[in-house]
Amino acid sequence: MNILVTGAAGFIGSHVCEALLPHHHVIGIDSLIGPTPKAMKQKTIETLNTYDRFTWIEGDLLSLPLDDIVQQADVIYHFAGMPGVRTSWGTSFDLYTTNNILATQRLLEACKQHRPKQFIYTSTSSVYGETNGRVHENTPPTPLSPYGMTKLAGEHLCRIYESAFHVPITILRYFTVYGPRQRPDMxxxxxxxxxxxxxxxxxxxxxxxxxDFTYISDCVNGTLAVLGNEKAIGETFNIGGxxxxxxxxxxxxxxxxxxxxxxxxxxxxxxxxxxxxWADISKAENMLAYAPNxxxxxxxxxxxxxxxxxxxxx
Missing domain, CATH: 3.90.25.10 (UDP-galactose 4-epimerase, domain 1)
Structure with missing residues (x-):
């Protein structure tokens, strides 16, 4: 299976690539921007390049020939984006709209033409905002930051393309992921x-x-649990710790x-x-056999x- 991973040099994206590569061909895309130093991302890519099944593309989703790239992919994991709550205010907001909204829309446009078997959009607990107790996927999202708003906008774009063009969408909302290769600003x-x-x-x-802290290996297990899982298509899942x-x-x-x-x-x-x-992960437990340990x-x-x-x- 050919799997396209955007944000392949990032914290979660790189771990997912490593987990996929023993069994699949992975096309990794990253523009090497964001709070993680470029040298750290390049070192990560050097490790991924040791796999024969890994194809590396350095570039921006807004300028790459996505039609040509997407038509090679059976499944897409979309990790690429601008992270961080505190830095999303003020003049930096343009980076968030560009990388979290516009880039997602352009990728979905390519999927409209060359529909993959799955499009997995990685979102965040930041879409929920301030809540009491465990939050279920049906909890109305009320983000508190520009970052959370742009990730929620990406979710809405996914649902629009699902409805209008039958792009097979799955949304994963991550809760505070940590572990080796975590971004220096976290x-x-x-x-x-x-x-x-x-x-x-x-x-x-x-x-x-x-x-609700989620160790990276648990996050990866939850992320891979949707791959090839027809029950996951059209669904949103909390991935907590x-x-x-x-x-x-x-x-x-x-x-x-x-x-x-x-x-x-x-x-x-x-x-x-x-x-x-605080994530209610019962849906992921029941439908994906997700079990953080x-x-x-x-x-x-x-x-x-x-x-x-x-x-x-x-």
Whole structure:
């Protein structure tokens, strides 16, 4: 099977490529933009290029010949986009509309002409906004940030092309994914780096905010569970983790794993970020046999080991 993966050099996209390559031919596209340093993405691509089944295309979805590319693909995983809640305000918004909305629309236009067997759009828990308790896929989305709004716009585009042109859509909403190759701007990567280099940890708000943390291997398992699954077509799924915790809880775990006290620096809560997230994953459990199994402490240990090796801190 030929599988097109956009955002192939990114955190989740690269892990999904690695999981697909033993069994499928993967065409990976990435423009190498965003908060992850270009050198880190290039190193990831070097690893993927060691697979005979991997075809690499560097470029922008707005300028690449997508008709020619899409007609080669049986399935499309669309990870490409501009991430980040805090950076989506102000003049940066143009990057989000361009990369999260316009690029998605152009890819869907190509799918209209050369309809794949599946088009899997990766979205985010940020579309839900502020909620109480577990959120089900039927919870009305009310994003709090421009980032969340653009990802929700991508979802709506998918549904329009599904309805008008029968593009076989599946939507995955990820809840705070972490682990090796996590973006440097994300909290766990930043916390671990700051602790290893004896820098103050910047905590937005009072640290009591909670997240449903999803380890990368669990995320990948949920992502692959929709591949070739006819029941998944037309559906939206939450992909969440094994346990929730507060930011303060996470820092305490990192202190124990790293063996030093964090220098905590609390600042104002970031605008556009919900106080709590909590995924109801019962739909994914029932329809995809999704079963996250990596405890938070174990996942953090793997990420600490990765970041130690990345920055040469033993």
């Amino acid at each position: 909290a766990f990567h930043r916390f671990i780096w700051q602790m290893l280099f004896d820098e103050p940890i910047t905590i937005f708000g009072d640290g009591t905010q909670t997240r 094994k346990e929730r915790a507060s930011v303060n809880d996470v820092i305490a775990m990192l202190e124990a794993l790293i063996g030093k006290q964090a220098k905590k620096q609390y600042v104002n809560q970031a605008i556009g970020e919900p106080k709590h997230t 990596v405890p938070l402490r174990e996942g953090l240990r793997h990420e600490v080991e990765y970041i130690r090796s990345l920055y040469g801190r033993s």
